[in-house]
Each structure stands twice: as structure tokens, then as C-alpha cells.
Amino acid sequence: MNSPEDREYNRERVDHEPTSSVHIDGDDDESTALLSPGISPDSRTGHVSKERRTFCLFTLFNGIFIVMLWLIMVSIKSSQTGISYTAVVLEEVIQTDVSKTSFDIIWLAIFRATVLLLAYAACKWKCRFPVASTTCITSGYAFFKILHTDEQRATQRVQNQHNLHVRQHQSPRGEHPPTQEDDFHSLSEFVDGMDEGDYDLDLDLEDISHLSNEERQYVQQGEDAMRNVISMLGMESVWNKEKSRDDGDVYTLIGPNNMKIFILKMSLLCPPEVVYEEVMLRPERMPSWNRAVIDCQVLMRIRDHTLVTYDVSAGAANGYVKPRDFVNVRRIEKQGQRYISAGMSTSHEDKPPSSDFVRGNNDSGGFIVQKNSEQRNACSFIWILNTDIKGSIPRYLVNKSLAEIMFAFASSLRQHLKDTHTQHRPSSGAVPRQSRL
Known part of the structure; x- marks a missing residue:
């Protein structure tokens, strides 16, 4: 038999050791991941942390919000031009000039949401590469679109200035006699x-x-x-x-x-x-x-x-x-x-x-x-x-x-x-x- 001192010692050991029935929550998973680099706590336990769920929902709602804004823009354009809503949608979808359409932004939103959801919801990655890469791609395309649109507007301004120049330097007929072959002849x-x-x-x-x-x-x-x-x-x-x-x-x-x-x-x-x-x-x-x-x-x-x-x-x-x-x-x-x-x-x-x-x-x-x-x-x-x-x-x-x-x-x-x-x-x-x- 154990002496009273031995029984007291064994009781203290049991009190300090974790039991197998203790639930490991998300915070414990993250702590375990620190001890085991390269292993995702979500993949070990099958549990999706609250932060990951929030991020995925935010990504999904962000894509839906952009689509809703585009549909509102199409509705406004249809009311301003008098063209049917369906015709405006078809024109936006088929148009290939990035300076004349906004449908390419929808493709960017779908692309970004798809990549992030696959990476962080389906595959449960922990690295930041999907966020960084999709941000660079979408930002780079937006920058290109802005430059291309500005170039088109600049070209249009040059044409308008040329038209104004011609109008200012062409005198109405009758103010001076024709002196060159290209002047007006009856x-x-x-x-x-x-x-x-x-x-x-x-x-x-x-x-x-x-x-x-x-x-x-x-x-x-x-x-x-x-x-x-x-x-x-x-x-x-x-x-x-x-x-x-x-x-x-x-x-x-x-x-x-x-x-x-x-x-x-x-x-x-x-x-x-x-x-x-x-x-x-x-x-x-x-x-x-x-x-x-x-x-x-x-x-x-x-x-x-x-x-x-x-x-x-x-x-x-x-x-x-x-x-x-x-x-x-x-x-x-x-x-x-x-x-x-x-x-x-x-x-x-x-x-x-x-x-x-x-x-x-x-x-x-x-x-x-x-x-x-x-x-x-x-x-x-x-x-x-x-x-x-x-x-x-x-x-x-x-x-x-x-x-x-x-x-x-x-x-x-x-x-x-x-x-x-x-x-x-x-x-x-x-x-x-x-x-x-």
C-alpha cells in the first residue's frame, strides 16, 4: 500500500496533467501551430477559425457588392441613353475596348473572389501569397485601364481643339475676297x-x-x-x-x-x-x-x-x-x-x-x-x-x-x-x- 505521502503526491500529478477529454479550441490550435511550423491547425482538426470564416464571407460579399454596383450603373446608363436595359448589358459584355466598358471590373471581382475562396476556404492555406498576388493583378489592371482611358480622352480633346482651331480660323464667306485657289468659288x-x-x-x-x-x-x-x-x-x-x-x-x-x-x-x-x-x-x-x-x-x-x-x-x-x-x-x-x-x-x-x-x-x-x-x-x-x-x-x-x-x-x-x-x-x-x- 502507498503511504499517505505517496497518495498525496499522485493526486498532485493527476491535477497538473491534461485529460484526453479537454476540447482544443481555435486559440489552442494556433498555439500548437507555433510549435509545428508548416502545419495548418485547420487541416489538423477540421475546424475553421472565426477569423478565417469572417475573411471568406467578406471576400464573397465584396464580389457581390461590385456586381450590384455594376448593375445599378447599367440601369442609370439605360435611363440616360434611352436604350433598353438588355441592350446596354449586351453592349457592355461584348465591348472589347477597356475605355468604353466597365464589365471587365466584374471579371476582376469574380477572379479575385474565386482565388481567395479556393485558397483560404477550400485549401485552408495560411500563407499570404493569394492575397498579395490577386491584389497586384487587380491593381495593375485598374492602373492600365485608367491610363488607357485617359489616353482616349486626351485624343478626343486634341480632336476637339483641332475642330475649334479650324472654326476660329475660317472666316465666314463674304468678309474678305477669295485670294487662294482653295477659297470658295461659286x-x-x-x-x-x-x-x-x-x-x-x-x-x-x-x-x-x-x-x-x-x-x-x-x-x-x-x-x-x-x-x-x-x-x-x-x-x-x-x-x-x-x-x-x-x-x-x-x-x-x-x-x-x-x-x-x-x-x-x-x-x-x-x-x-x-x-x-x-x-x-x-x-x-x-x-x-x-x-x-x-x-x-x-x-x-x-x-x-x-x-x-x-x-x-x-x-x-x-x-x-x-x-x-x-x-x-x-x-x-x-x-x-x-x-x-x-x-x-x-x-x-x-x-x-x-x-x-x-x-x-x-x-x-x-x-x-x-x-x-x-x-x-x-x-x-x-x-x-x-x-x-x-x-x-x-x-x-x-x-x-x-x-x-x-x-x-x-x-x-x-x-x-x-x-x-x-x-x-x-x-x-x-x-x-x-x-x-
Whole structure:
């Protein structure tokens, strides 16, 4: 038997030794991990600490919060632009230019949340590498996006400044006499020597000093469109080629509000005077050879080479896309070796918006016919299309179709000129009647 002293000694040992039934909580796990480096306490016991759960929940909610903010932003954009919510979402998702979309931020949020949850919830890592790496990647991309967006805005500011510079240095016609070849010449001056009746230039109905206030406004709008078109021609070095075909090349230029301006450039084996008459002087004839236009009316002719026209474009997709109608003011000038017909949307009391069509809007654009200095019987033709067809069609779908519309126009114009230009009697120095396109 043990003596009383031995029994007392054994009792003290039992009191100081831990029993197997004691529960090891998270704090004890962390203490054990200090004694066993490289071994995760969570993987040893299967227990997820309170701090780890909090971090994972914060990561998940952070990703959901970013998605919610993006959806709110899309809703605001839809209400401001008048485009349907679904169309805005599709445009954001498909858009590849990081300066024009915010959907890439959603991908970053999903990527970061996925990596962190896999690392700290599924694999129960203890190292800080997943946090550091995802932070560097997302921060680096955000920095790149900011720089790229600033670069795009800087380019736009340069273009706007260039436009302003051109407007400030172009004096209105009549303030000083023309002294250079590129100054304004009247249409009648350019066609001196043509046989009478070949090209009807009867644009002058009354003296400009007797114009009404409405007519003066149309003239001013036409002059503004002319200045903008000339400015865009001066920026040809920054045109971006979109597509190229036998009929010509289509370029784009980023305009105000990041709207794409489409530019068709083609060569024609035809005297510029013929193209000038067929396309610029008589726009009401266009529906006879251009299937994309179903109606074109001249509502008003003003002496200062200004016309107000009403145009209706054909529908598409078996009636799914309704026809669009436009009321445009156009100004026609001869400048040096080129003709310019510049225009933009306006309003006229005889053609209010109708439920039969969707009223579209054209910003400054038009046609330019440039005499070819190398080929006597050839010319260059440029069509600047700066349009917003309105309606609910997503803008990216419109942009994809505009190039095809321009190529179709080019093909129709070539065929029309082949069929008609030999009917005109050429002036002195012009190509013979039997020359071919």
C-alpha cells in the first residue's frame, strides 16, 4: 500500500496533467501551430477559425457588392441613353475596348473572389501569397485601364481643339475676297465653259439679304456642317481602317461622346462633274439607283447653295428594323479641286416626326468629290456618315452593319455612273463621251 505521502503526491500529478477529454479550441490550435511550423491547425482538426470564416464571407460579399454596383450603373446608363436595359448589358459584355466598358471590373471581382475562396476556404492555406498576388493583378489592371482611358480622352480633346482651331480660323464667306485657289468659288464659276443644259445649277432663288430668319438659320447650320466636314478631312492621318473591298475602303473616326464616324473612300473612273451632279445636285434622284433609300424630297432650296431635304431609309430584317426618316440641311460648295456637300439633321414644319418611321439624327457629314490630279478622267469620292438611327437597336450592332451599307452604296453608285454618265455631254477638257468607268 502507498503511504499517505505517496497518495498525496499522485493526486498532485493527476491535477497538473491534461485529460484526453479537454476540447482544443481555435486559440489552442494556433498555439500548437507555433510549435509545428508548416502545419495548418485547420487541416489538423477540421475546424475553421472565426477569423478565417469572417475573411471568406467578406471576400464573397465584396464580389457581390461590385456586381450590384455594376448593375445599378447599367440601369442609370439605360435611363440616360434611352436604350433598353438588355441592350446596354449586351453592349457592355461584348465591348472589347477597356475605355468604353466597365464589365471587365466584374471579371476582376469574380477572379479575385474565386482565388481567395479556393485558397483560404477550400485549401485552408495560411500563407499570404493569394492575397498579395490577386491584389497586384487587380491593381495593375485598374492602373492600365485608367491610363488607357485617359489616353482616349486626351485624343478626343486634341480632336476637339483641332475642330475649334479650324472654326476660329475660317472666316465666314463674304468678309474678305477669295485670294487662294482653295477659297470658295461659286458653282457657276466652276462650270464655266460647259454647254448650257448639261448641268443645271439653279440653286439661287433670291438674294441672301432677303432671306427669312428660318432660311438664315438653315444657312448657318449648313456652314457649321461644312466647317466640321472640312475638319474631319484634315484628320485623315488618324482615320482607322475598318474594312477594305474592291468597291473601296471604310475608315472610322471617334467623334464626340465616343460615337464612331464612318468614312467611305473610293476611286471612280469618271469626271468629278458627273458625280457632283448625280449625288449632290439632285439628291431626289437617289432612290432610283440606291435601294437603301426609298424616298428623298427637296423641301427647300436657298440661294446660298443650301438645301433642306427629307430622306427615308429602307427597313431591314423583314420589317423587324423599321424605316428611318431624316430631315437634313445640306450646303454645297466648290473648294479648289473638290466639291463638298455637307449636312446635318434639322427640323422642318412640313415633316414632323411620324409614327410610321423612327426619326434618326445625323451629325455633320456628307459627300466629297476630289479631282484626281494623276488621272484626268478619274476622281476620288468620300462619304462621311455620322448618324444615330435611334430606336432600341444596340449601338454595336448598328456599327457592324454601317460598313456593309456603305459598301452597298459604293456598288450602286458605280453601276449608276456606268449607266448614266455617257448621257452627259462633256465640257472642254472633260473625258470623251465614250470613256468607260
